[in-house]
Amino acid sequence: MDNQKINWYPGHMAKARRQMEEQIKKADLILEICDARMPFSSRNPDLNKMIGSRKRLLILNKSDLANETVNRRWLGWFQSQGTDAVLLSSLRMNRKELLDRIDKNTREITEKALLRGMKKTIRAMVIGVPNVGKSTMINRLRGNSIAQTGDRPGVTRASQVIRVTPYLELMDTPGLLWPRLDDQNAARRLCYIGTIRDETVDLYALTAALLEELKTLAPQALAERYHLKDLSGDSAKLMEEICRGRGWLLKGGEADLERCCNVVLDEFRGGKIGRISLEEPQNQARNTVNQSDDEKAGNRNDGPDGESPAADGF
Numbered sequence: 001m002d003n004q005k006i007n008w009y010p011g012h013m014a015k016a017r018r019q020m021e022e023q024i025k026k027a028d029l030i031l032e033i034c035d036a037r038m039p040f041s042s043r044n045p046d047l048n049k050m051i052g053s054r055k056r057l058l059i060l061n062k063s064d065l066a067n068e069t070v071n072r073r074w075l076g077w078f079q080s081q082g083t084d085a086v087l088l089s090s091l092r093m094n095r096k097e098l099l100d101r102i103d104k105n106t107r108e109i110t111e112k113a114l115l116r117g118m119k120k121t122i123r124a125m126v127i128g129v130p131n132v133g134k135s136t137m138i139n140r141l142r143g144n145s146i147a148q149t150g151d152r153p154g155v156t157r158a159s160q161v162i163r164v165t166p167y168l169e170l171m172d173t174p175g176l177l178w179p180r181l182d183d184q185n186a187a188r189r190l191c192y193i194g195t196i197r198d199e200t201v202d203l204y205a206l207t208a209a210l211l212e213e214l215k216t217l218a219p220q221a222l223a224e225r226y227h228l229k230d231l232s233g234d235s236a237k238l239m240e241e242i243c244r245g246r247g248w249l250l251k252g253g254e255a256d257l258e259r260c261c262n263v264v265l266d267e268f269r270g271g272k273i274g275r276i277s278l279e280e281p282q283n284q285a286r287n288t289v290n291q292s293d294d295e296k297a298g299n300r301n302d303g304p305d306g307e308s309p310a311a312d313g314f
């Protein structure tokens, strides 16, 4: 992955970006969604600039896939920064709690309108990078599947307004990345979680990099999932072992590395290896690969918090 520049800006995004710049100005509230496993790298700096000082609620979605302790740390960190944030799992959220939170964030606007004798319909815009669960969250809030969703990036191609309650409209928008890719660590993580299309990256290099990170972030979970006795070898060796353990062999007995890459990435994305957070608030301003050994130990996702999926947040 080191020598491979990722082209993460498909053509449709430039058009969507221009439209969203205008739409943001008209929104009463911005619901910015990021991935709870990596709230730093899954937020689009470009969108951040466009939002400016407009009212926003930051939603750390897919919290069911992230480590619970780290989730709480992120929530505390955002609070300390003055950013209103919530943990969410769109797949098992409490609809009323999220609606109440939206209501709280727009109360001033509705009360002002009431004073003028009007019952205002709030328009909130749902934005974020691809595949973080924007459309899924809207469907869950509405109670049926009106917006198209899918476990790949780029499903929503155009903005669409969806009425969620008589007085709340949400605008679903296409996931947006930013055109300049400077931080290759962030790019790699975005690939791990399926924000950038797999077709644009070398999946072998990506899986090798992910396994290297998991050796540090969740060694126990990794060893257990793939019955690995020894994690000291490099990622090429680990992939060989995973293939042999699972019986993924080609005709001549060679390891089926393509299958290994597809399954490991898929299992990581689906939380099957464990609830693993890729970023911690205290490291948010630098690369986790440059952490000290103490910090690495503190960043582990293994142990009681990393094991059982449980609903937290909404």
Ligand SMILES: Nc1nc2c(ncn2[C@@H]2O[C@H](COP(=O)(O)OP(=O)(O)OP(=O)(O)O)[C@@H](O)[C@H]2O)c(=O)[nH]1
Pocket: 061, 062, 063, 064, 065, 088, 089, 090, 091, 092, 129, 130, 131, 132, 133, 134, 135, 136, 137, 148, 149, 150, 151, 152, 153, 154, 155, 156, 157, 173, 174, 175, 176
């Ligand atoms: N585990 C888990 N999966 C989720 C959650 N929210 C969404 N998903 C899954 O993530 C995938 C992407 O969801 P979408 O709602 O299509 O994501 P999106 O942000 O609208 O994506 P684009 O339209 O491509 O920008 C789907 O497979 C969803 O089922 C969540 O909270 N937890």
Ligand SMILES: [Mg+2]
Pocket: 134, 135, 136, 148, 149, 155, 156, 172, 173, 174, 175
């Ligand atoms: Mg979508």
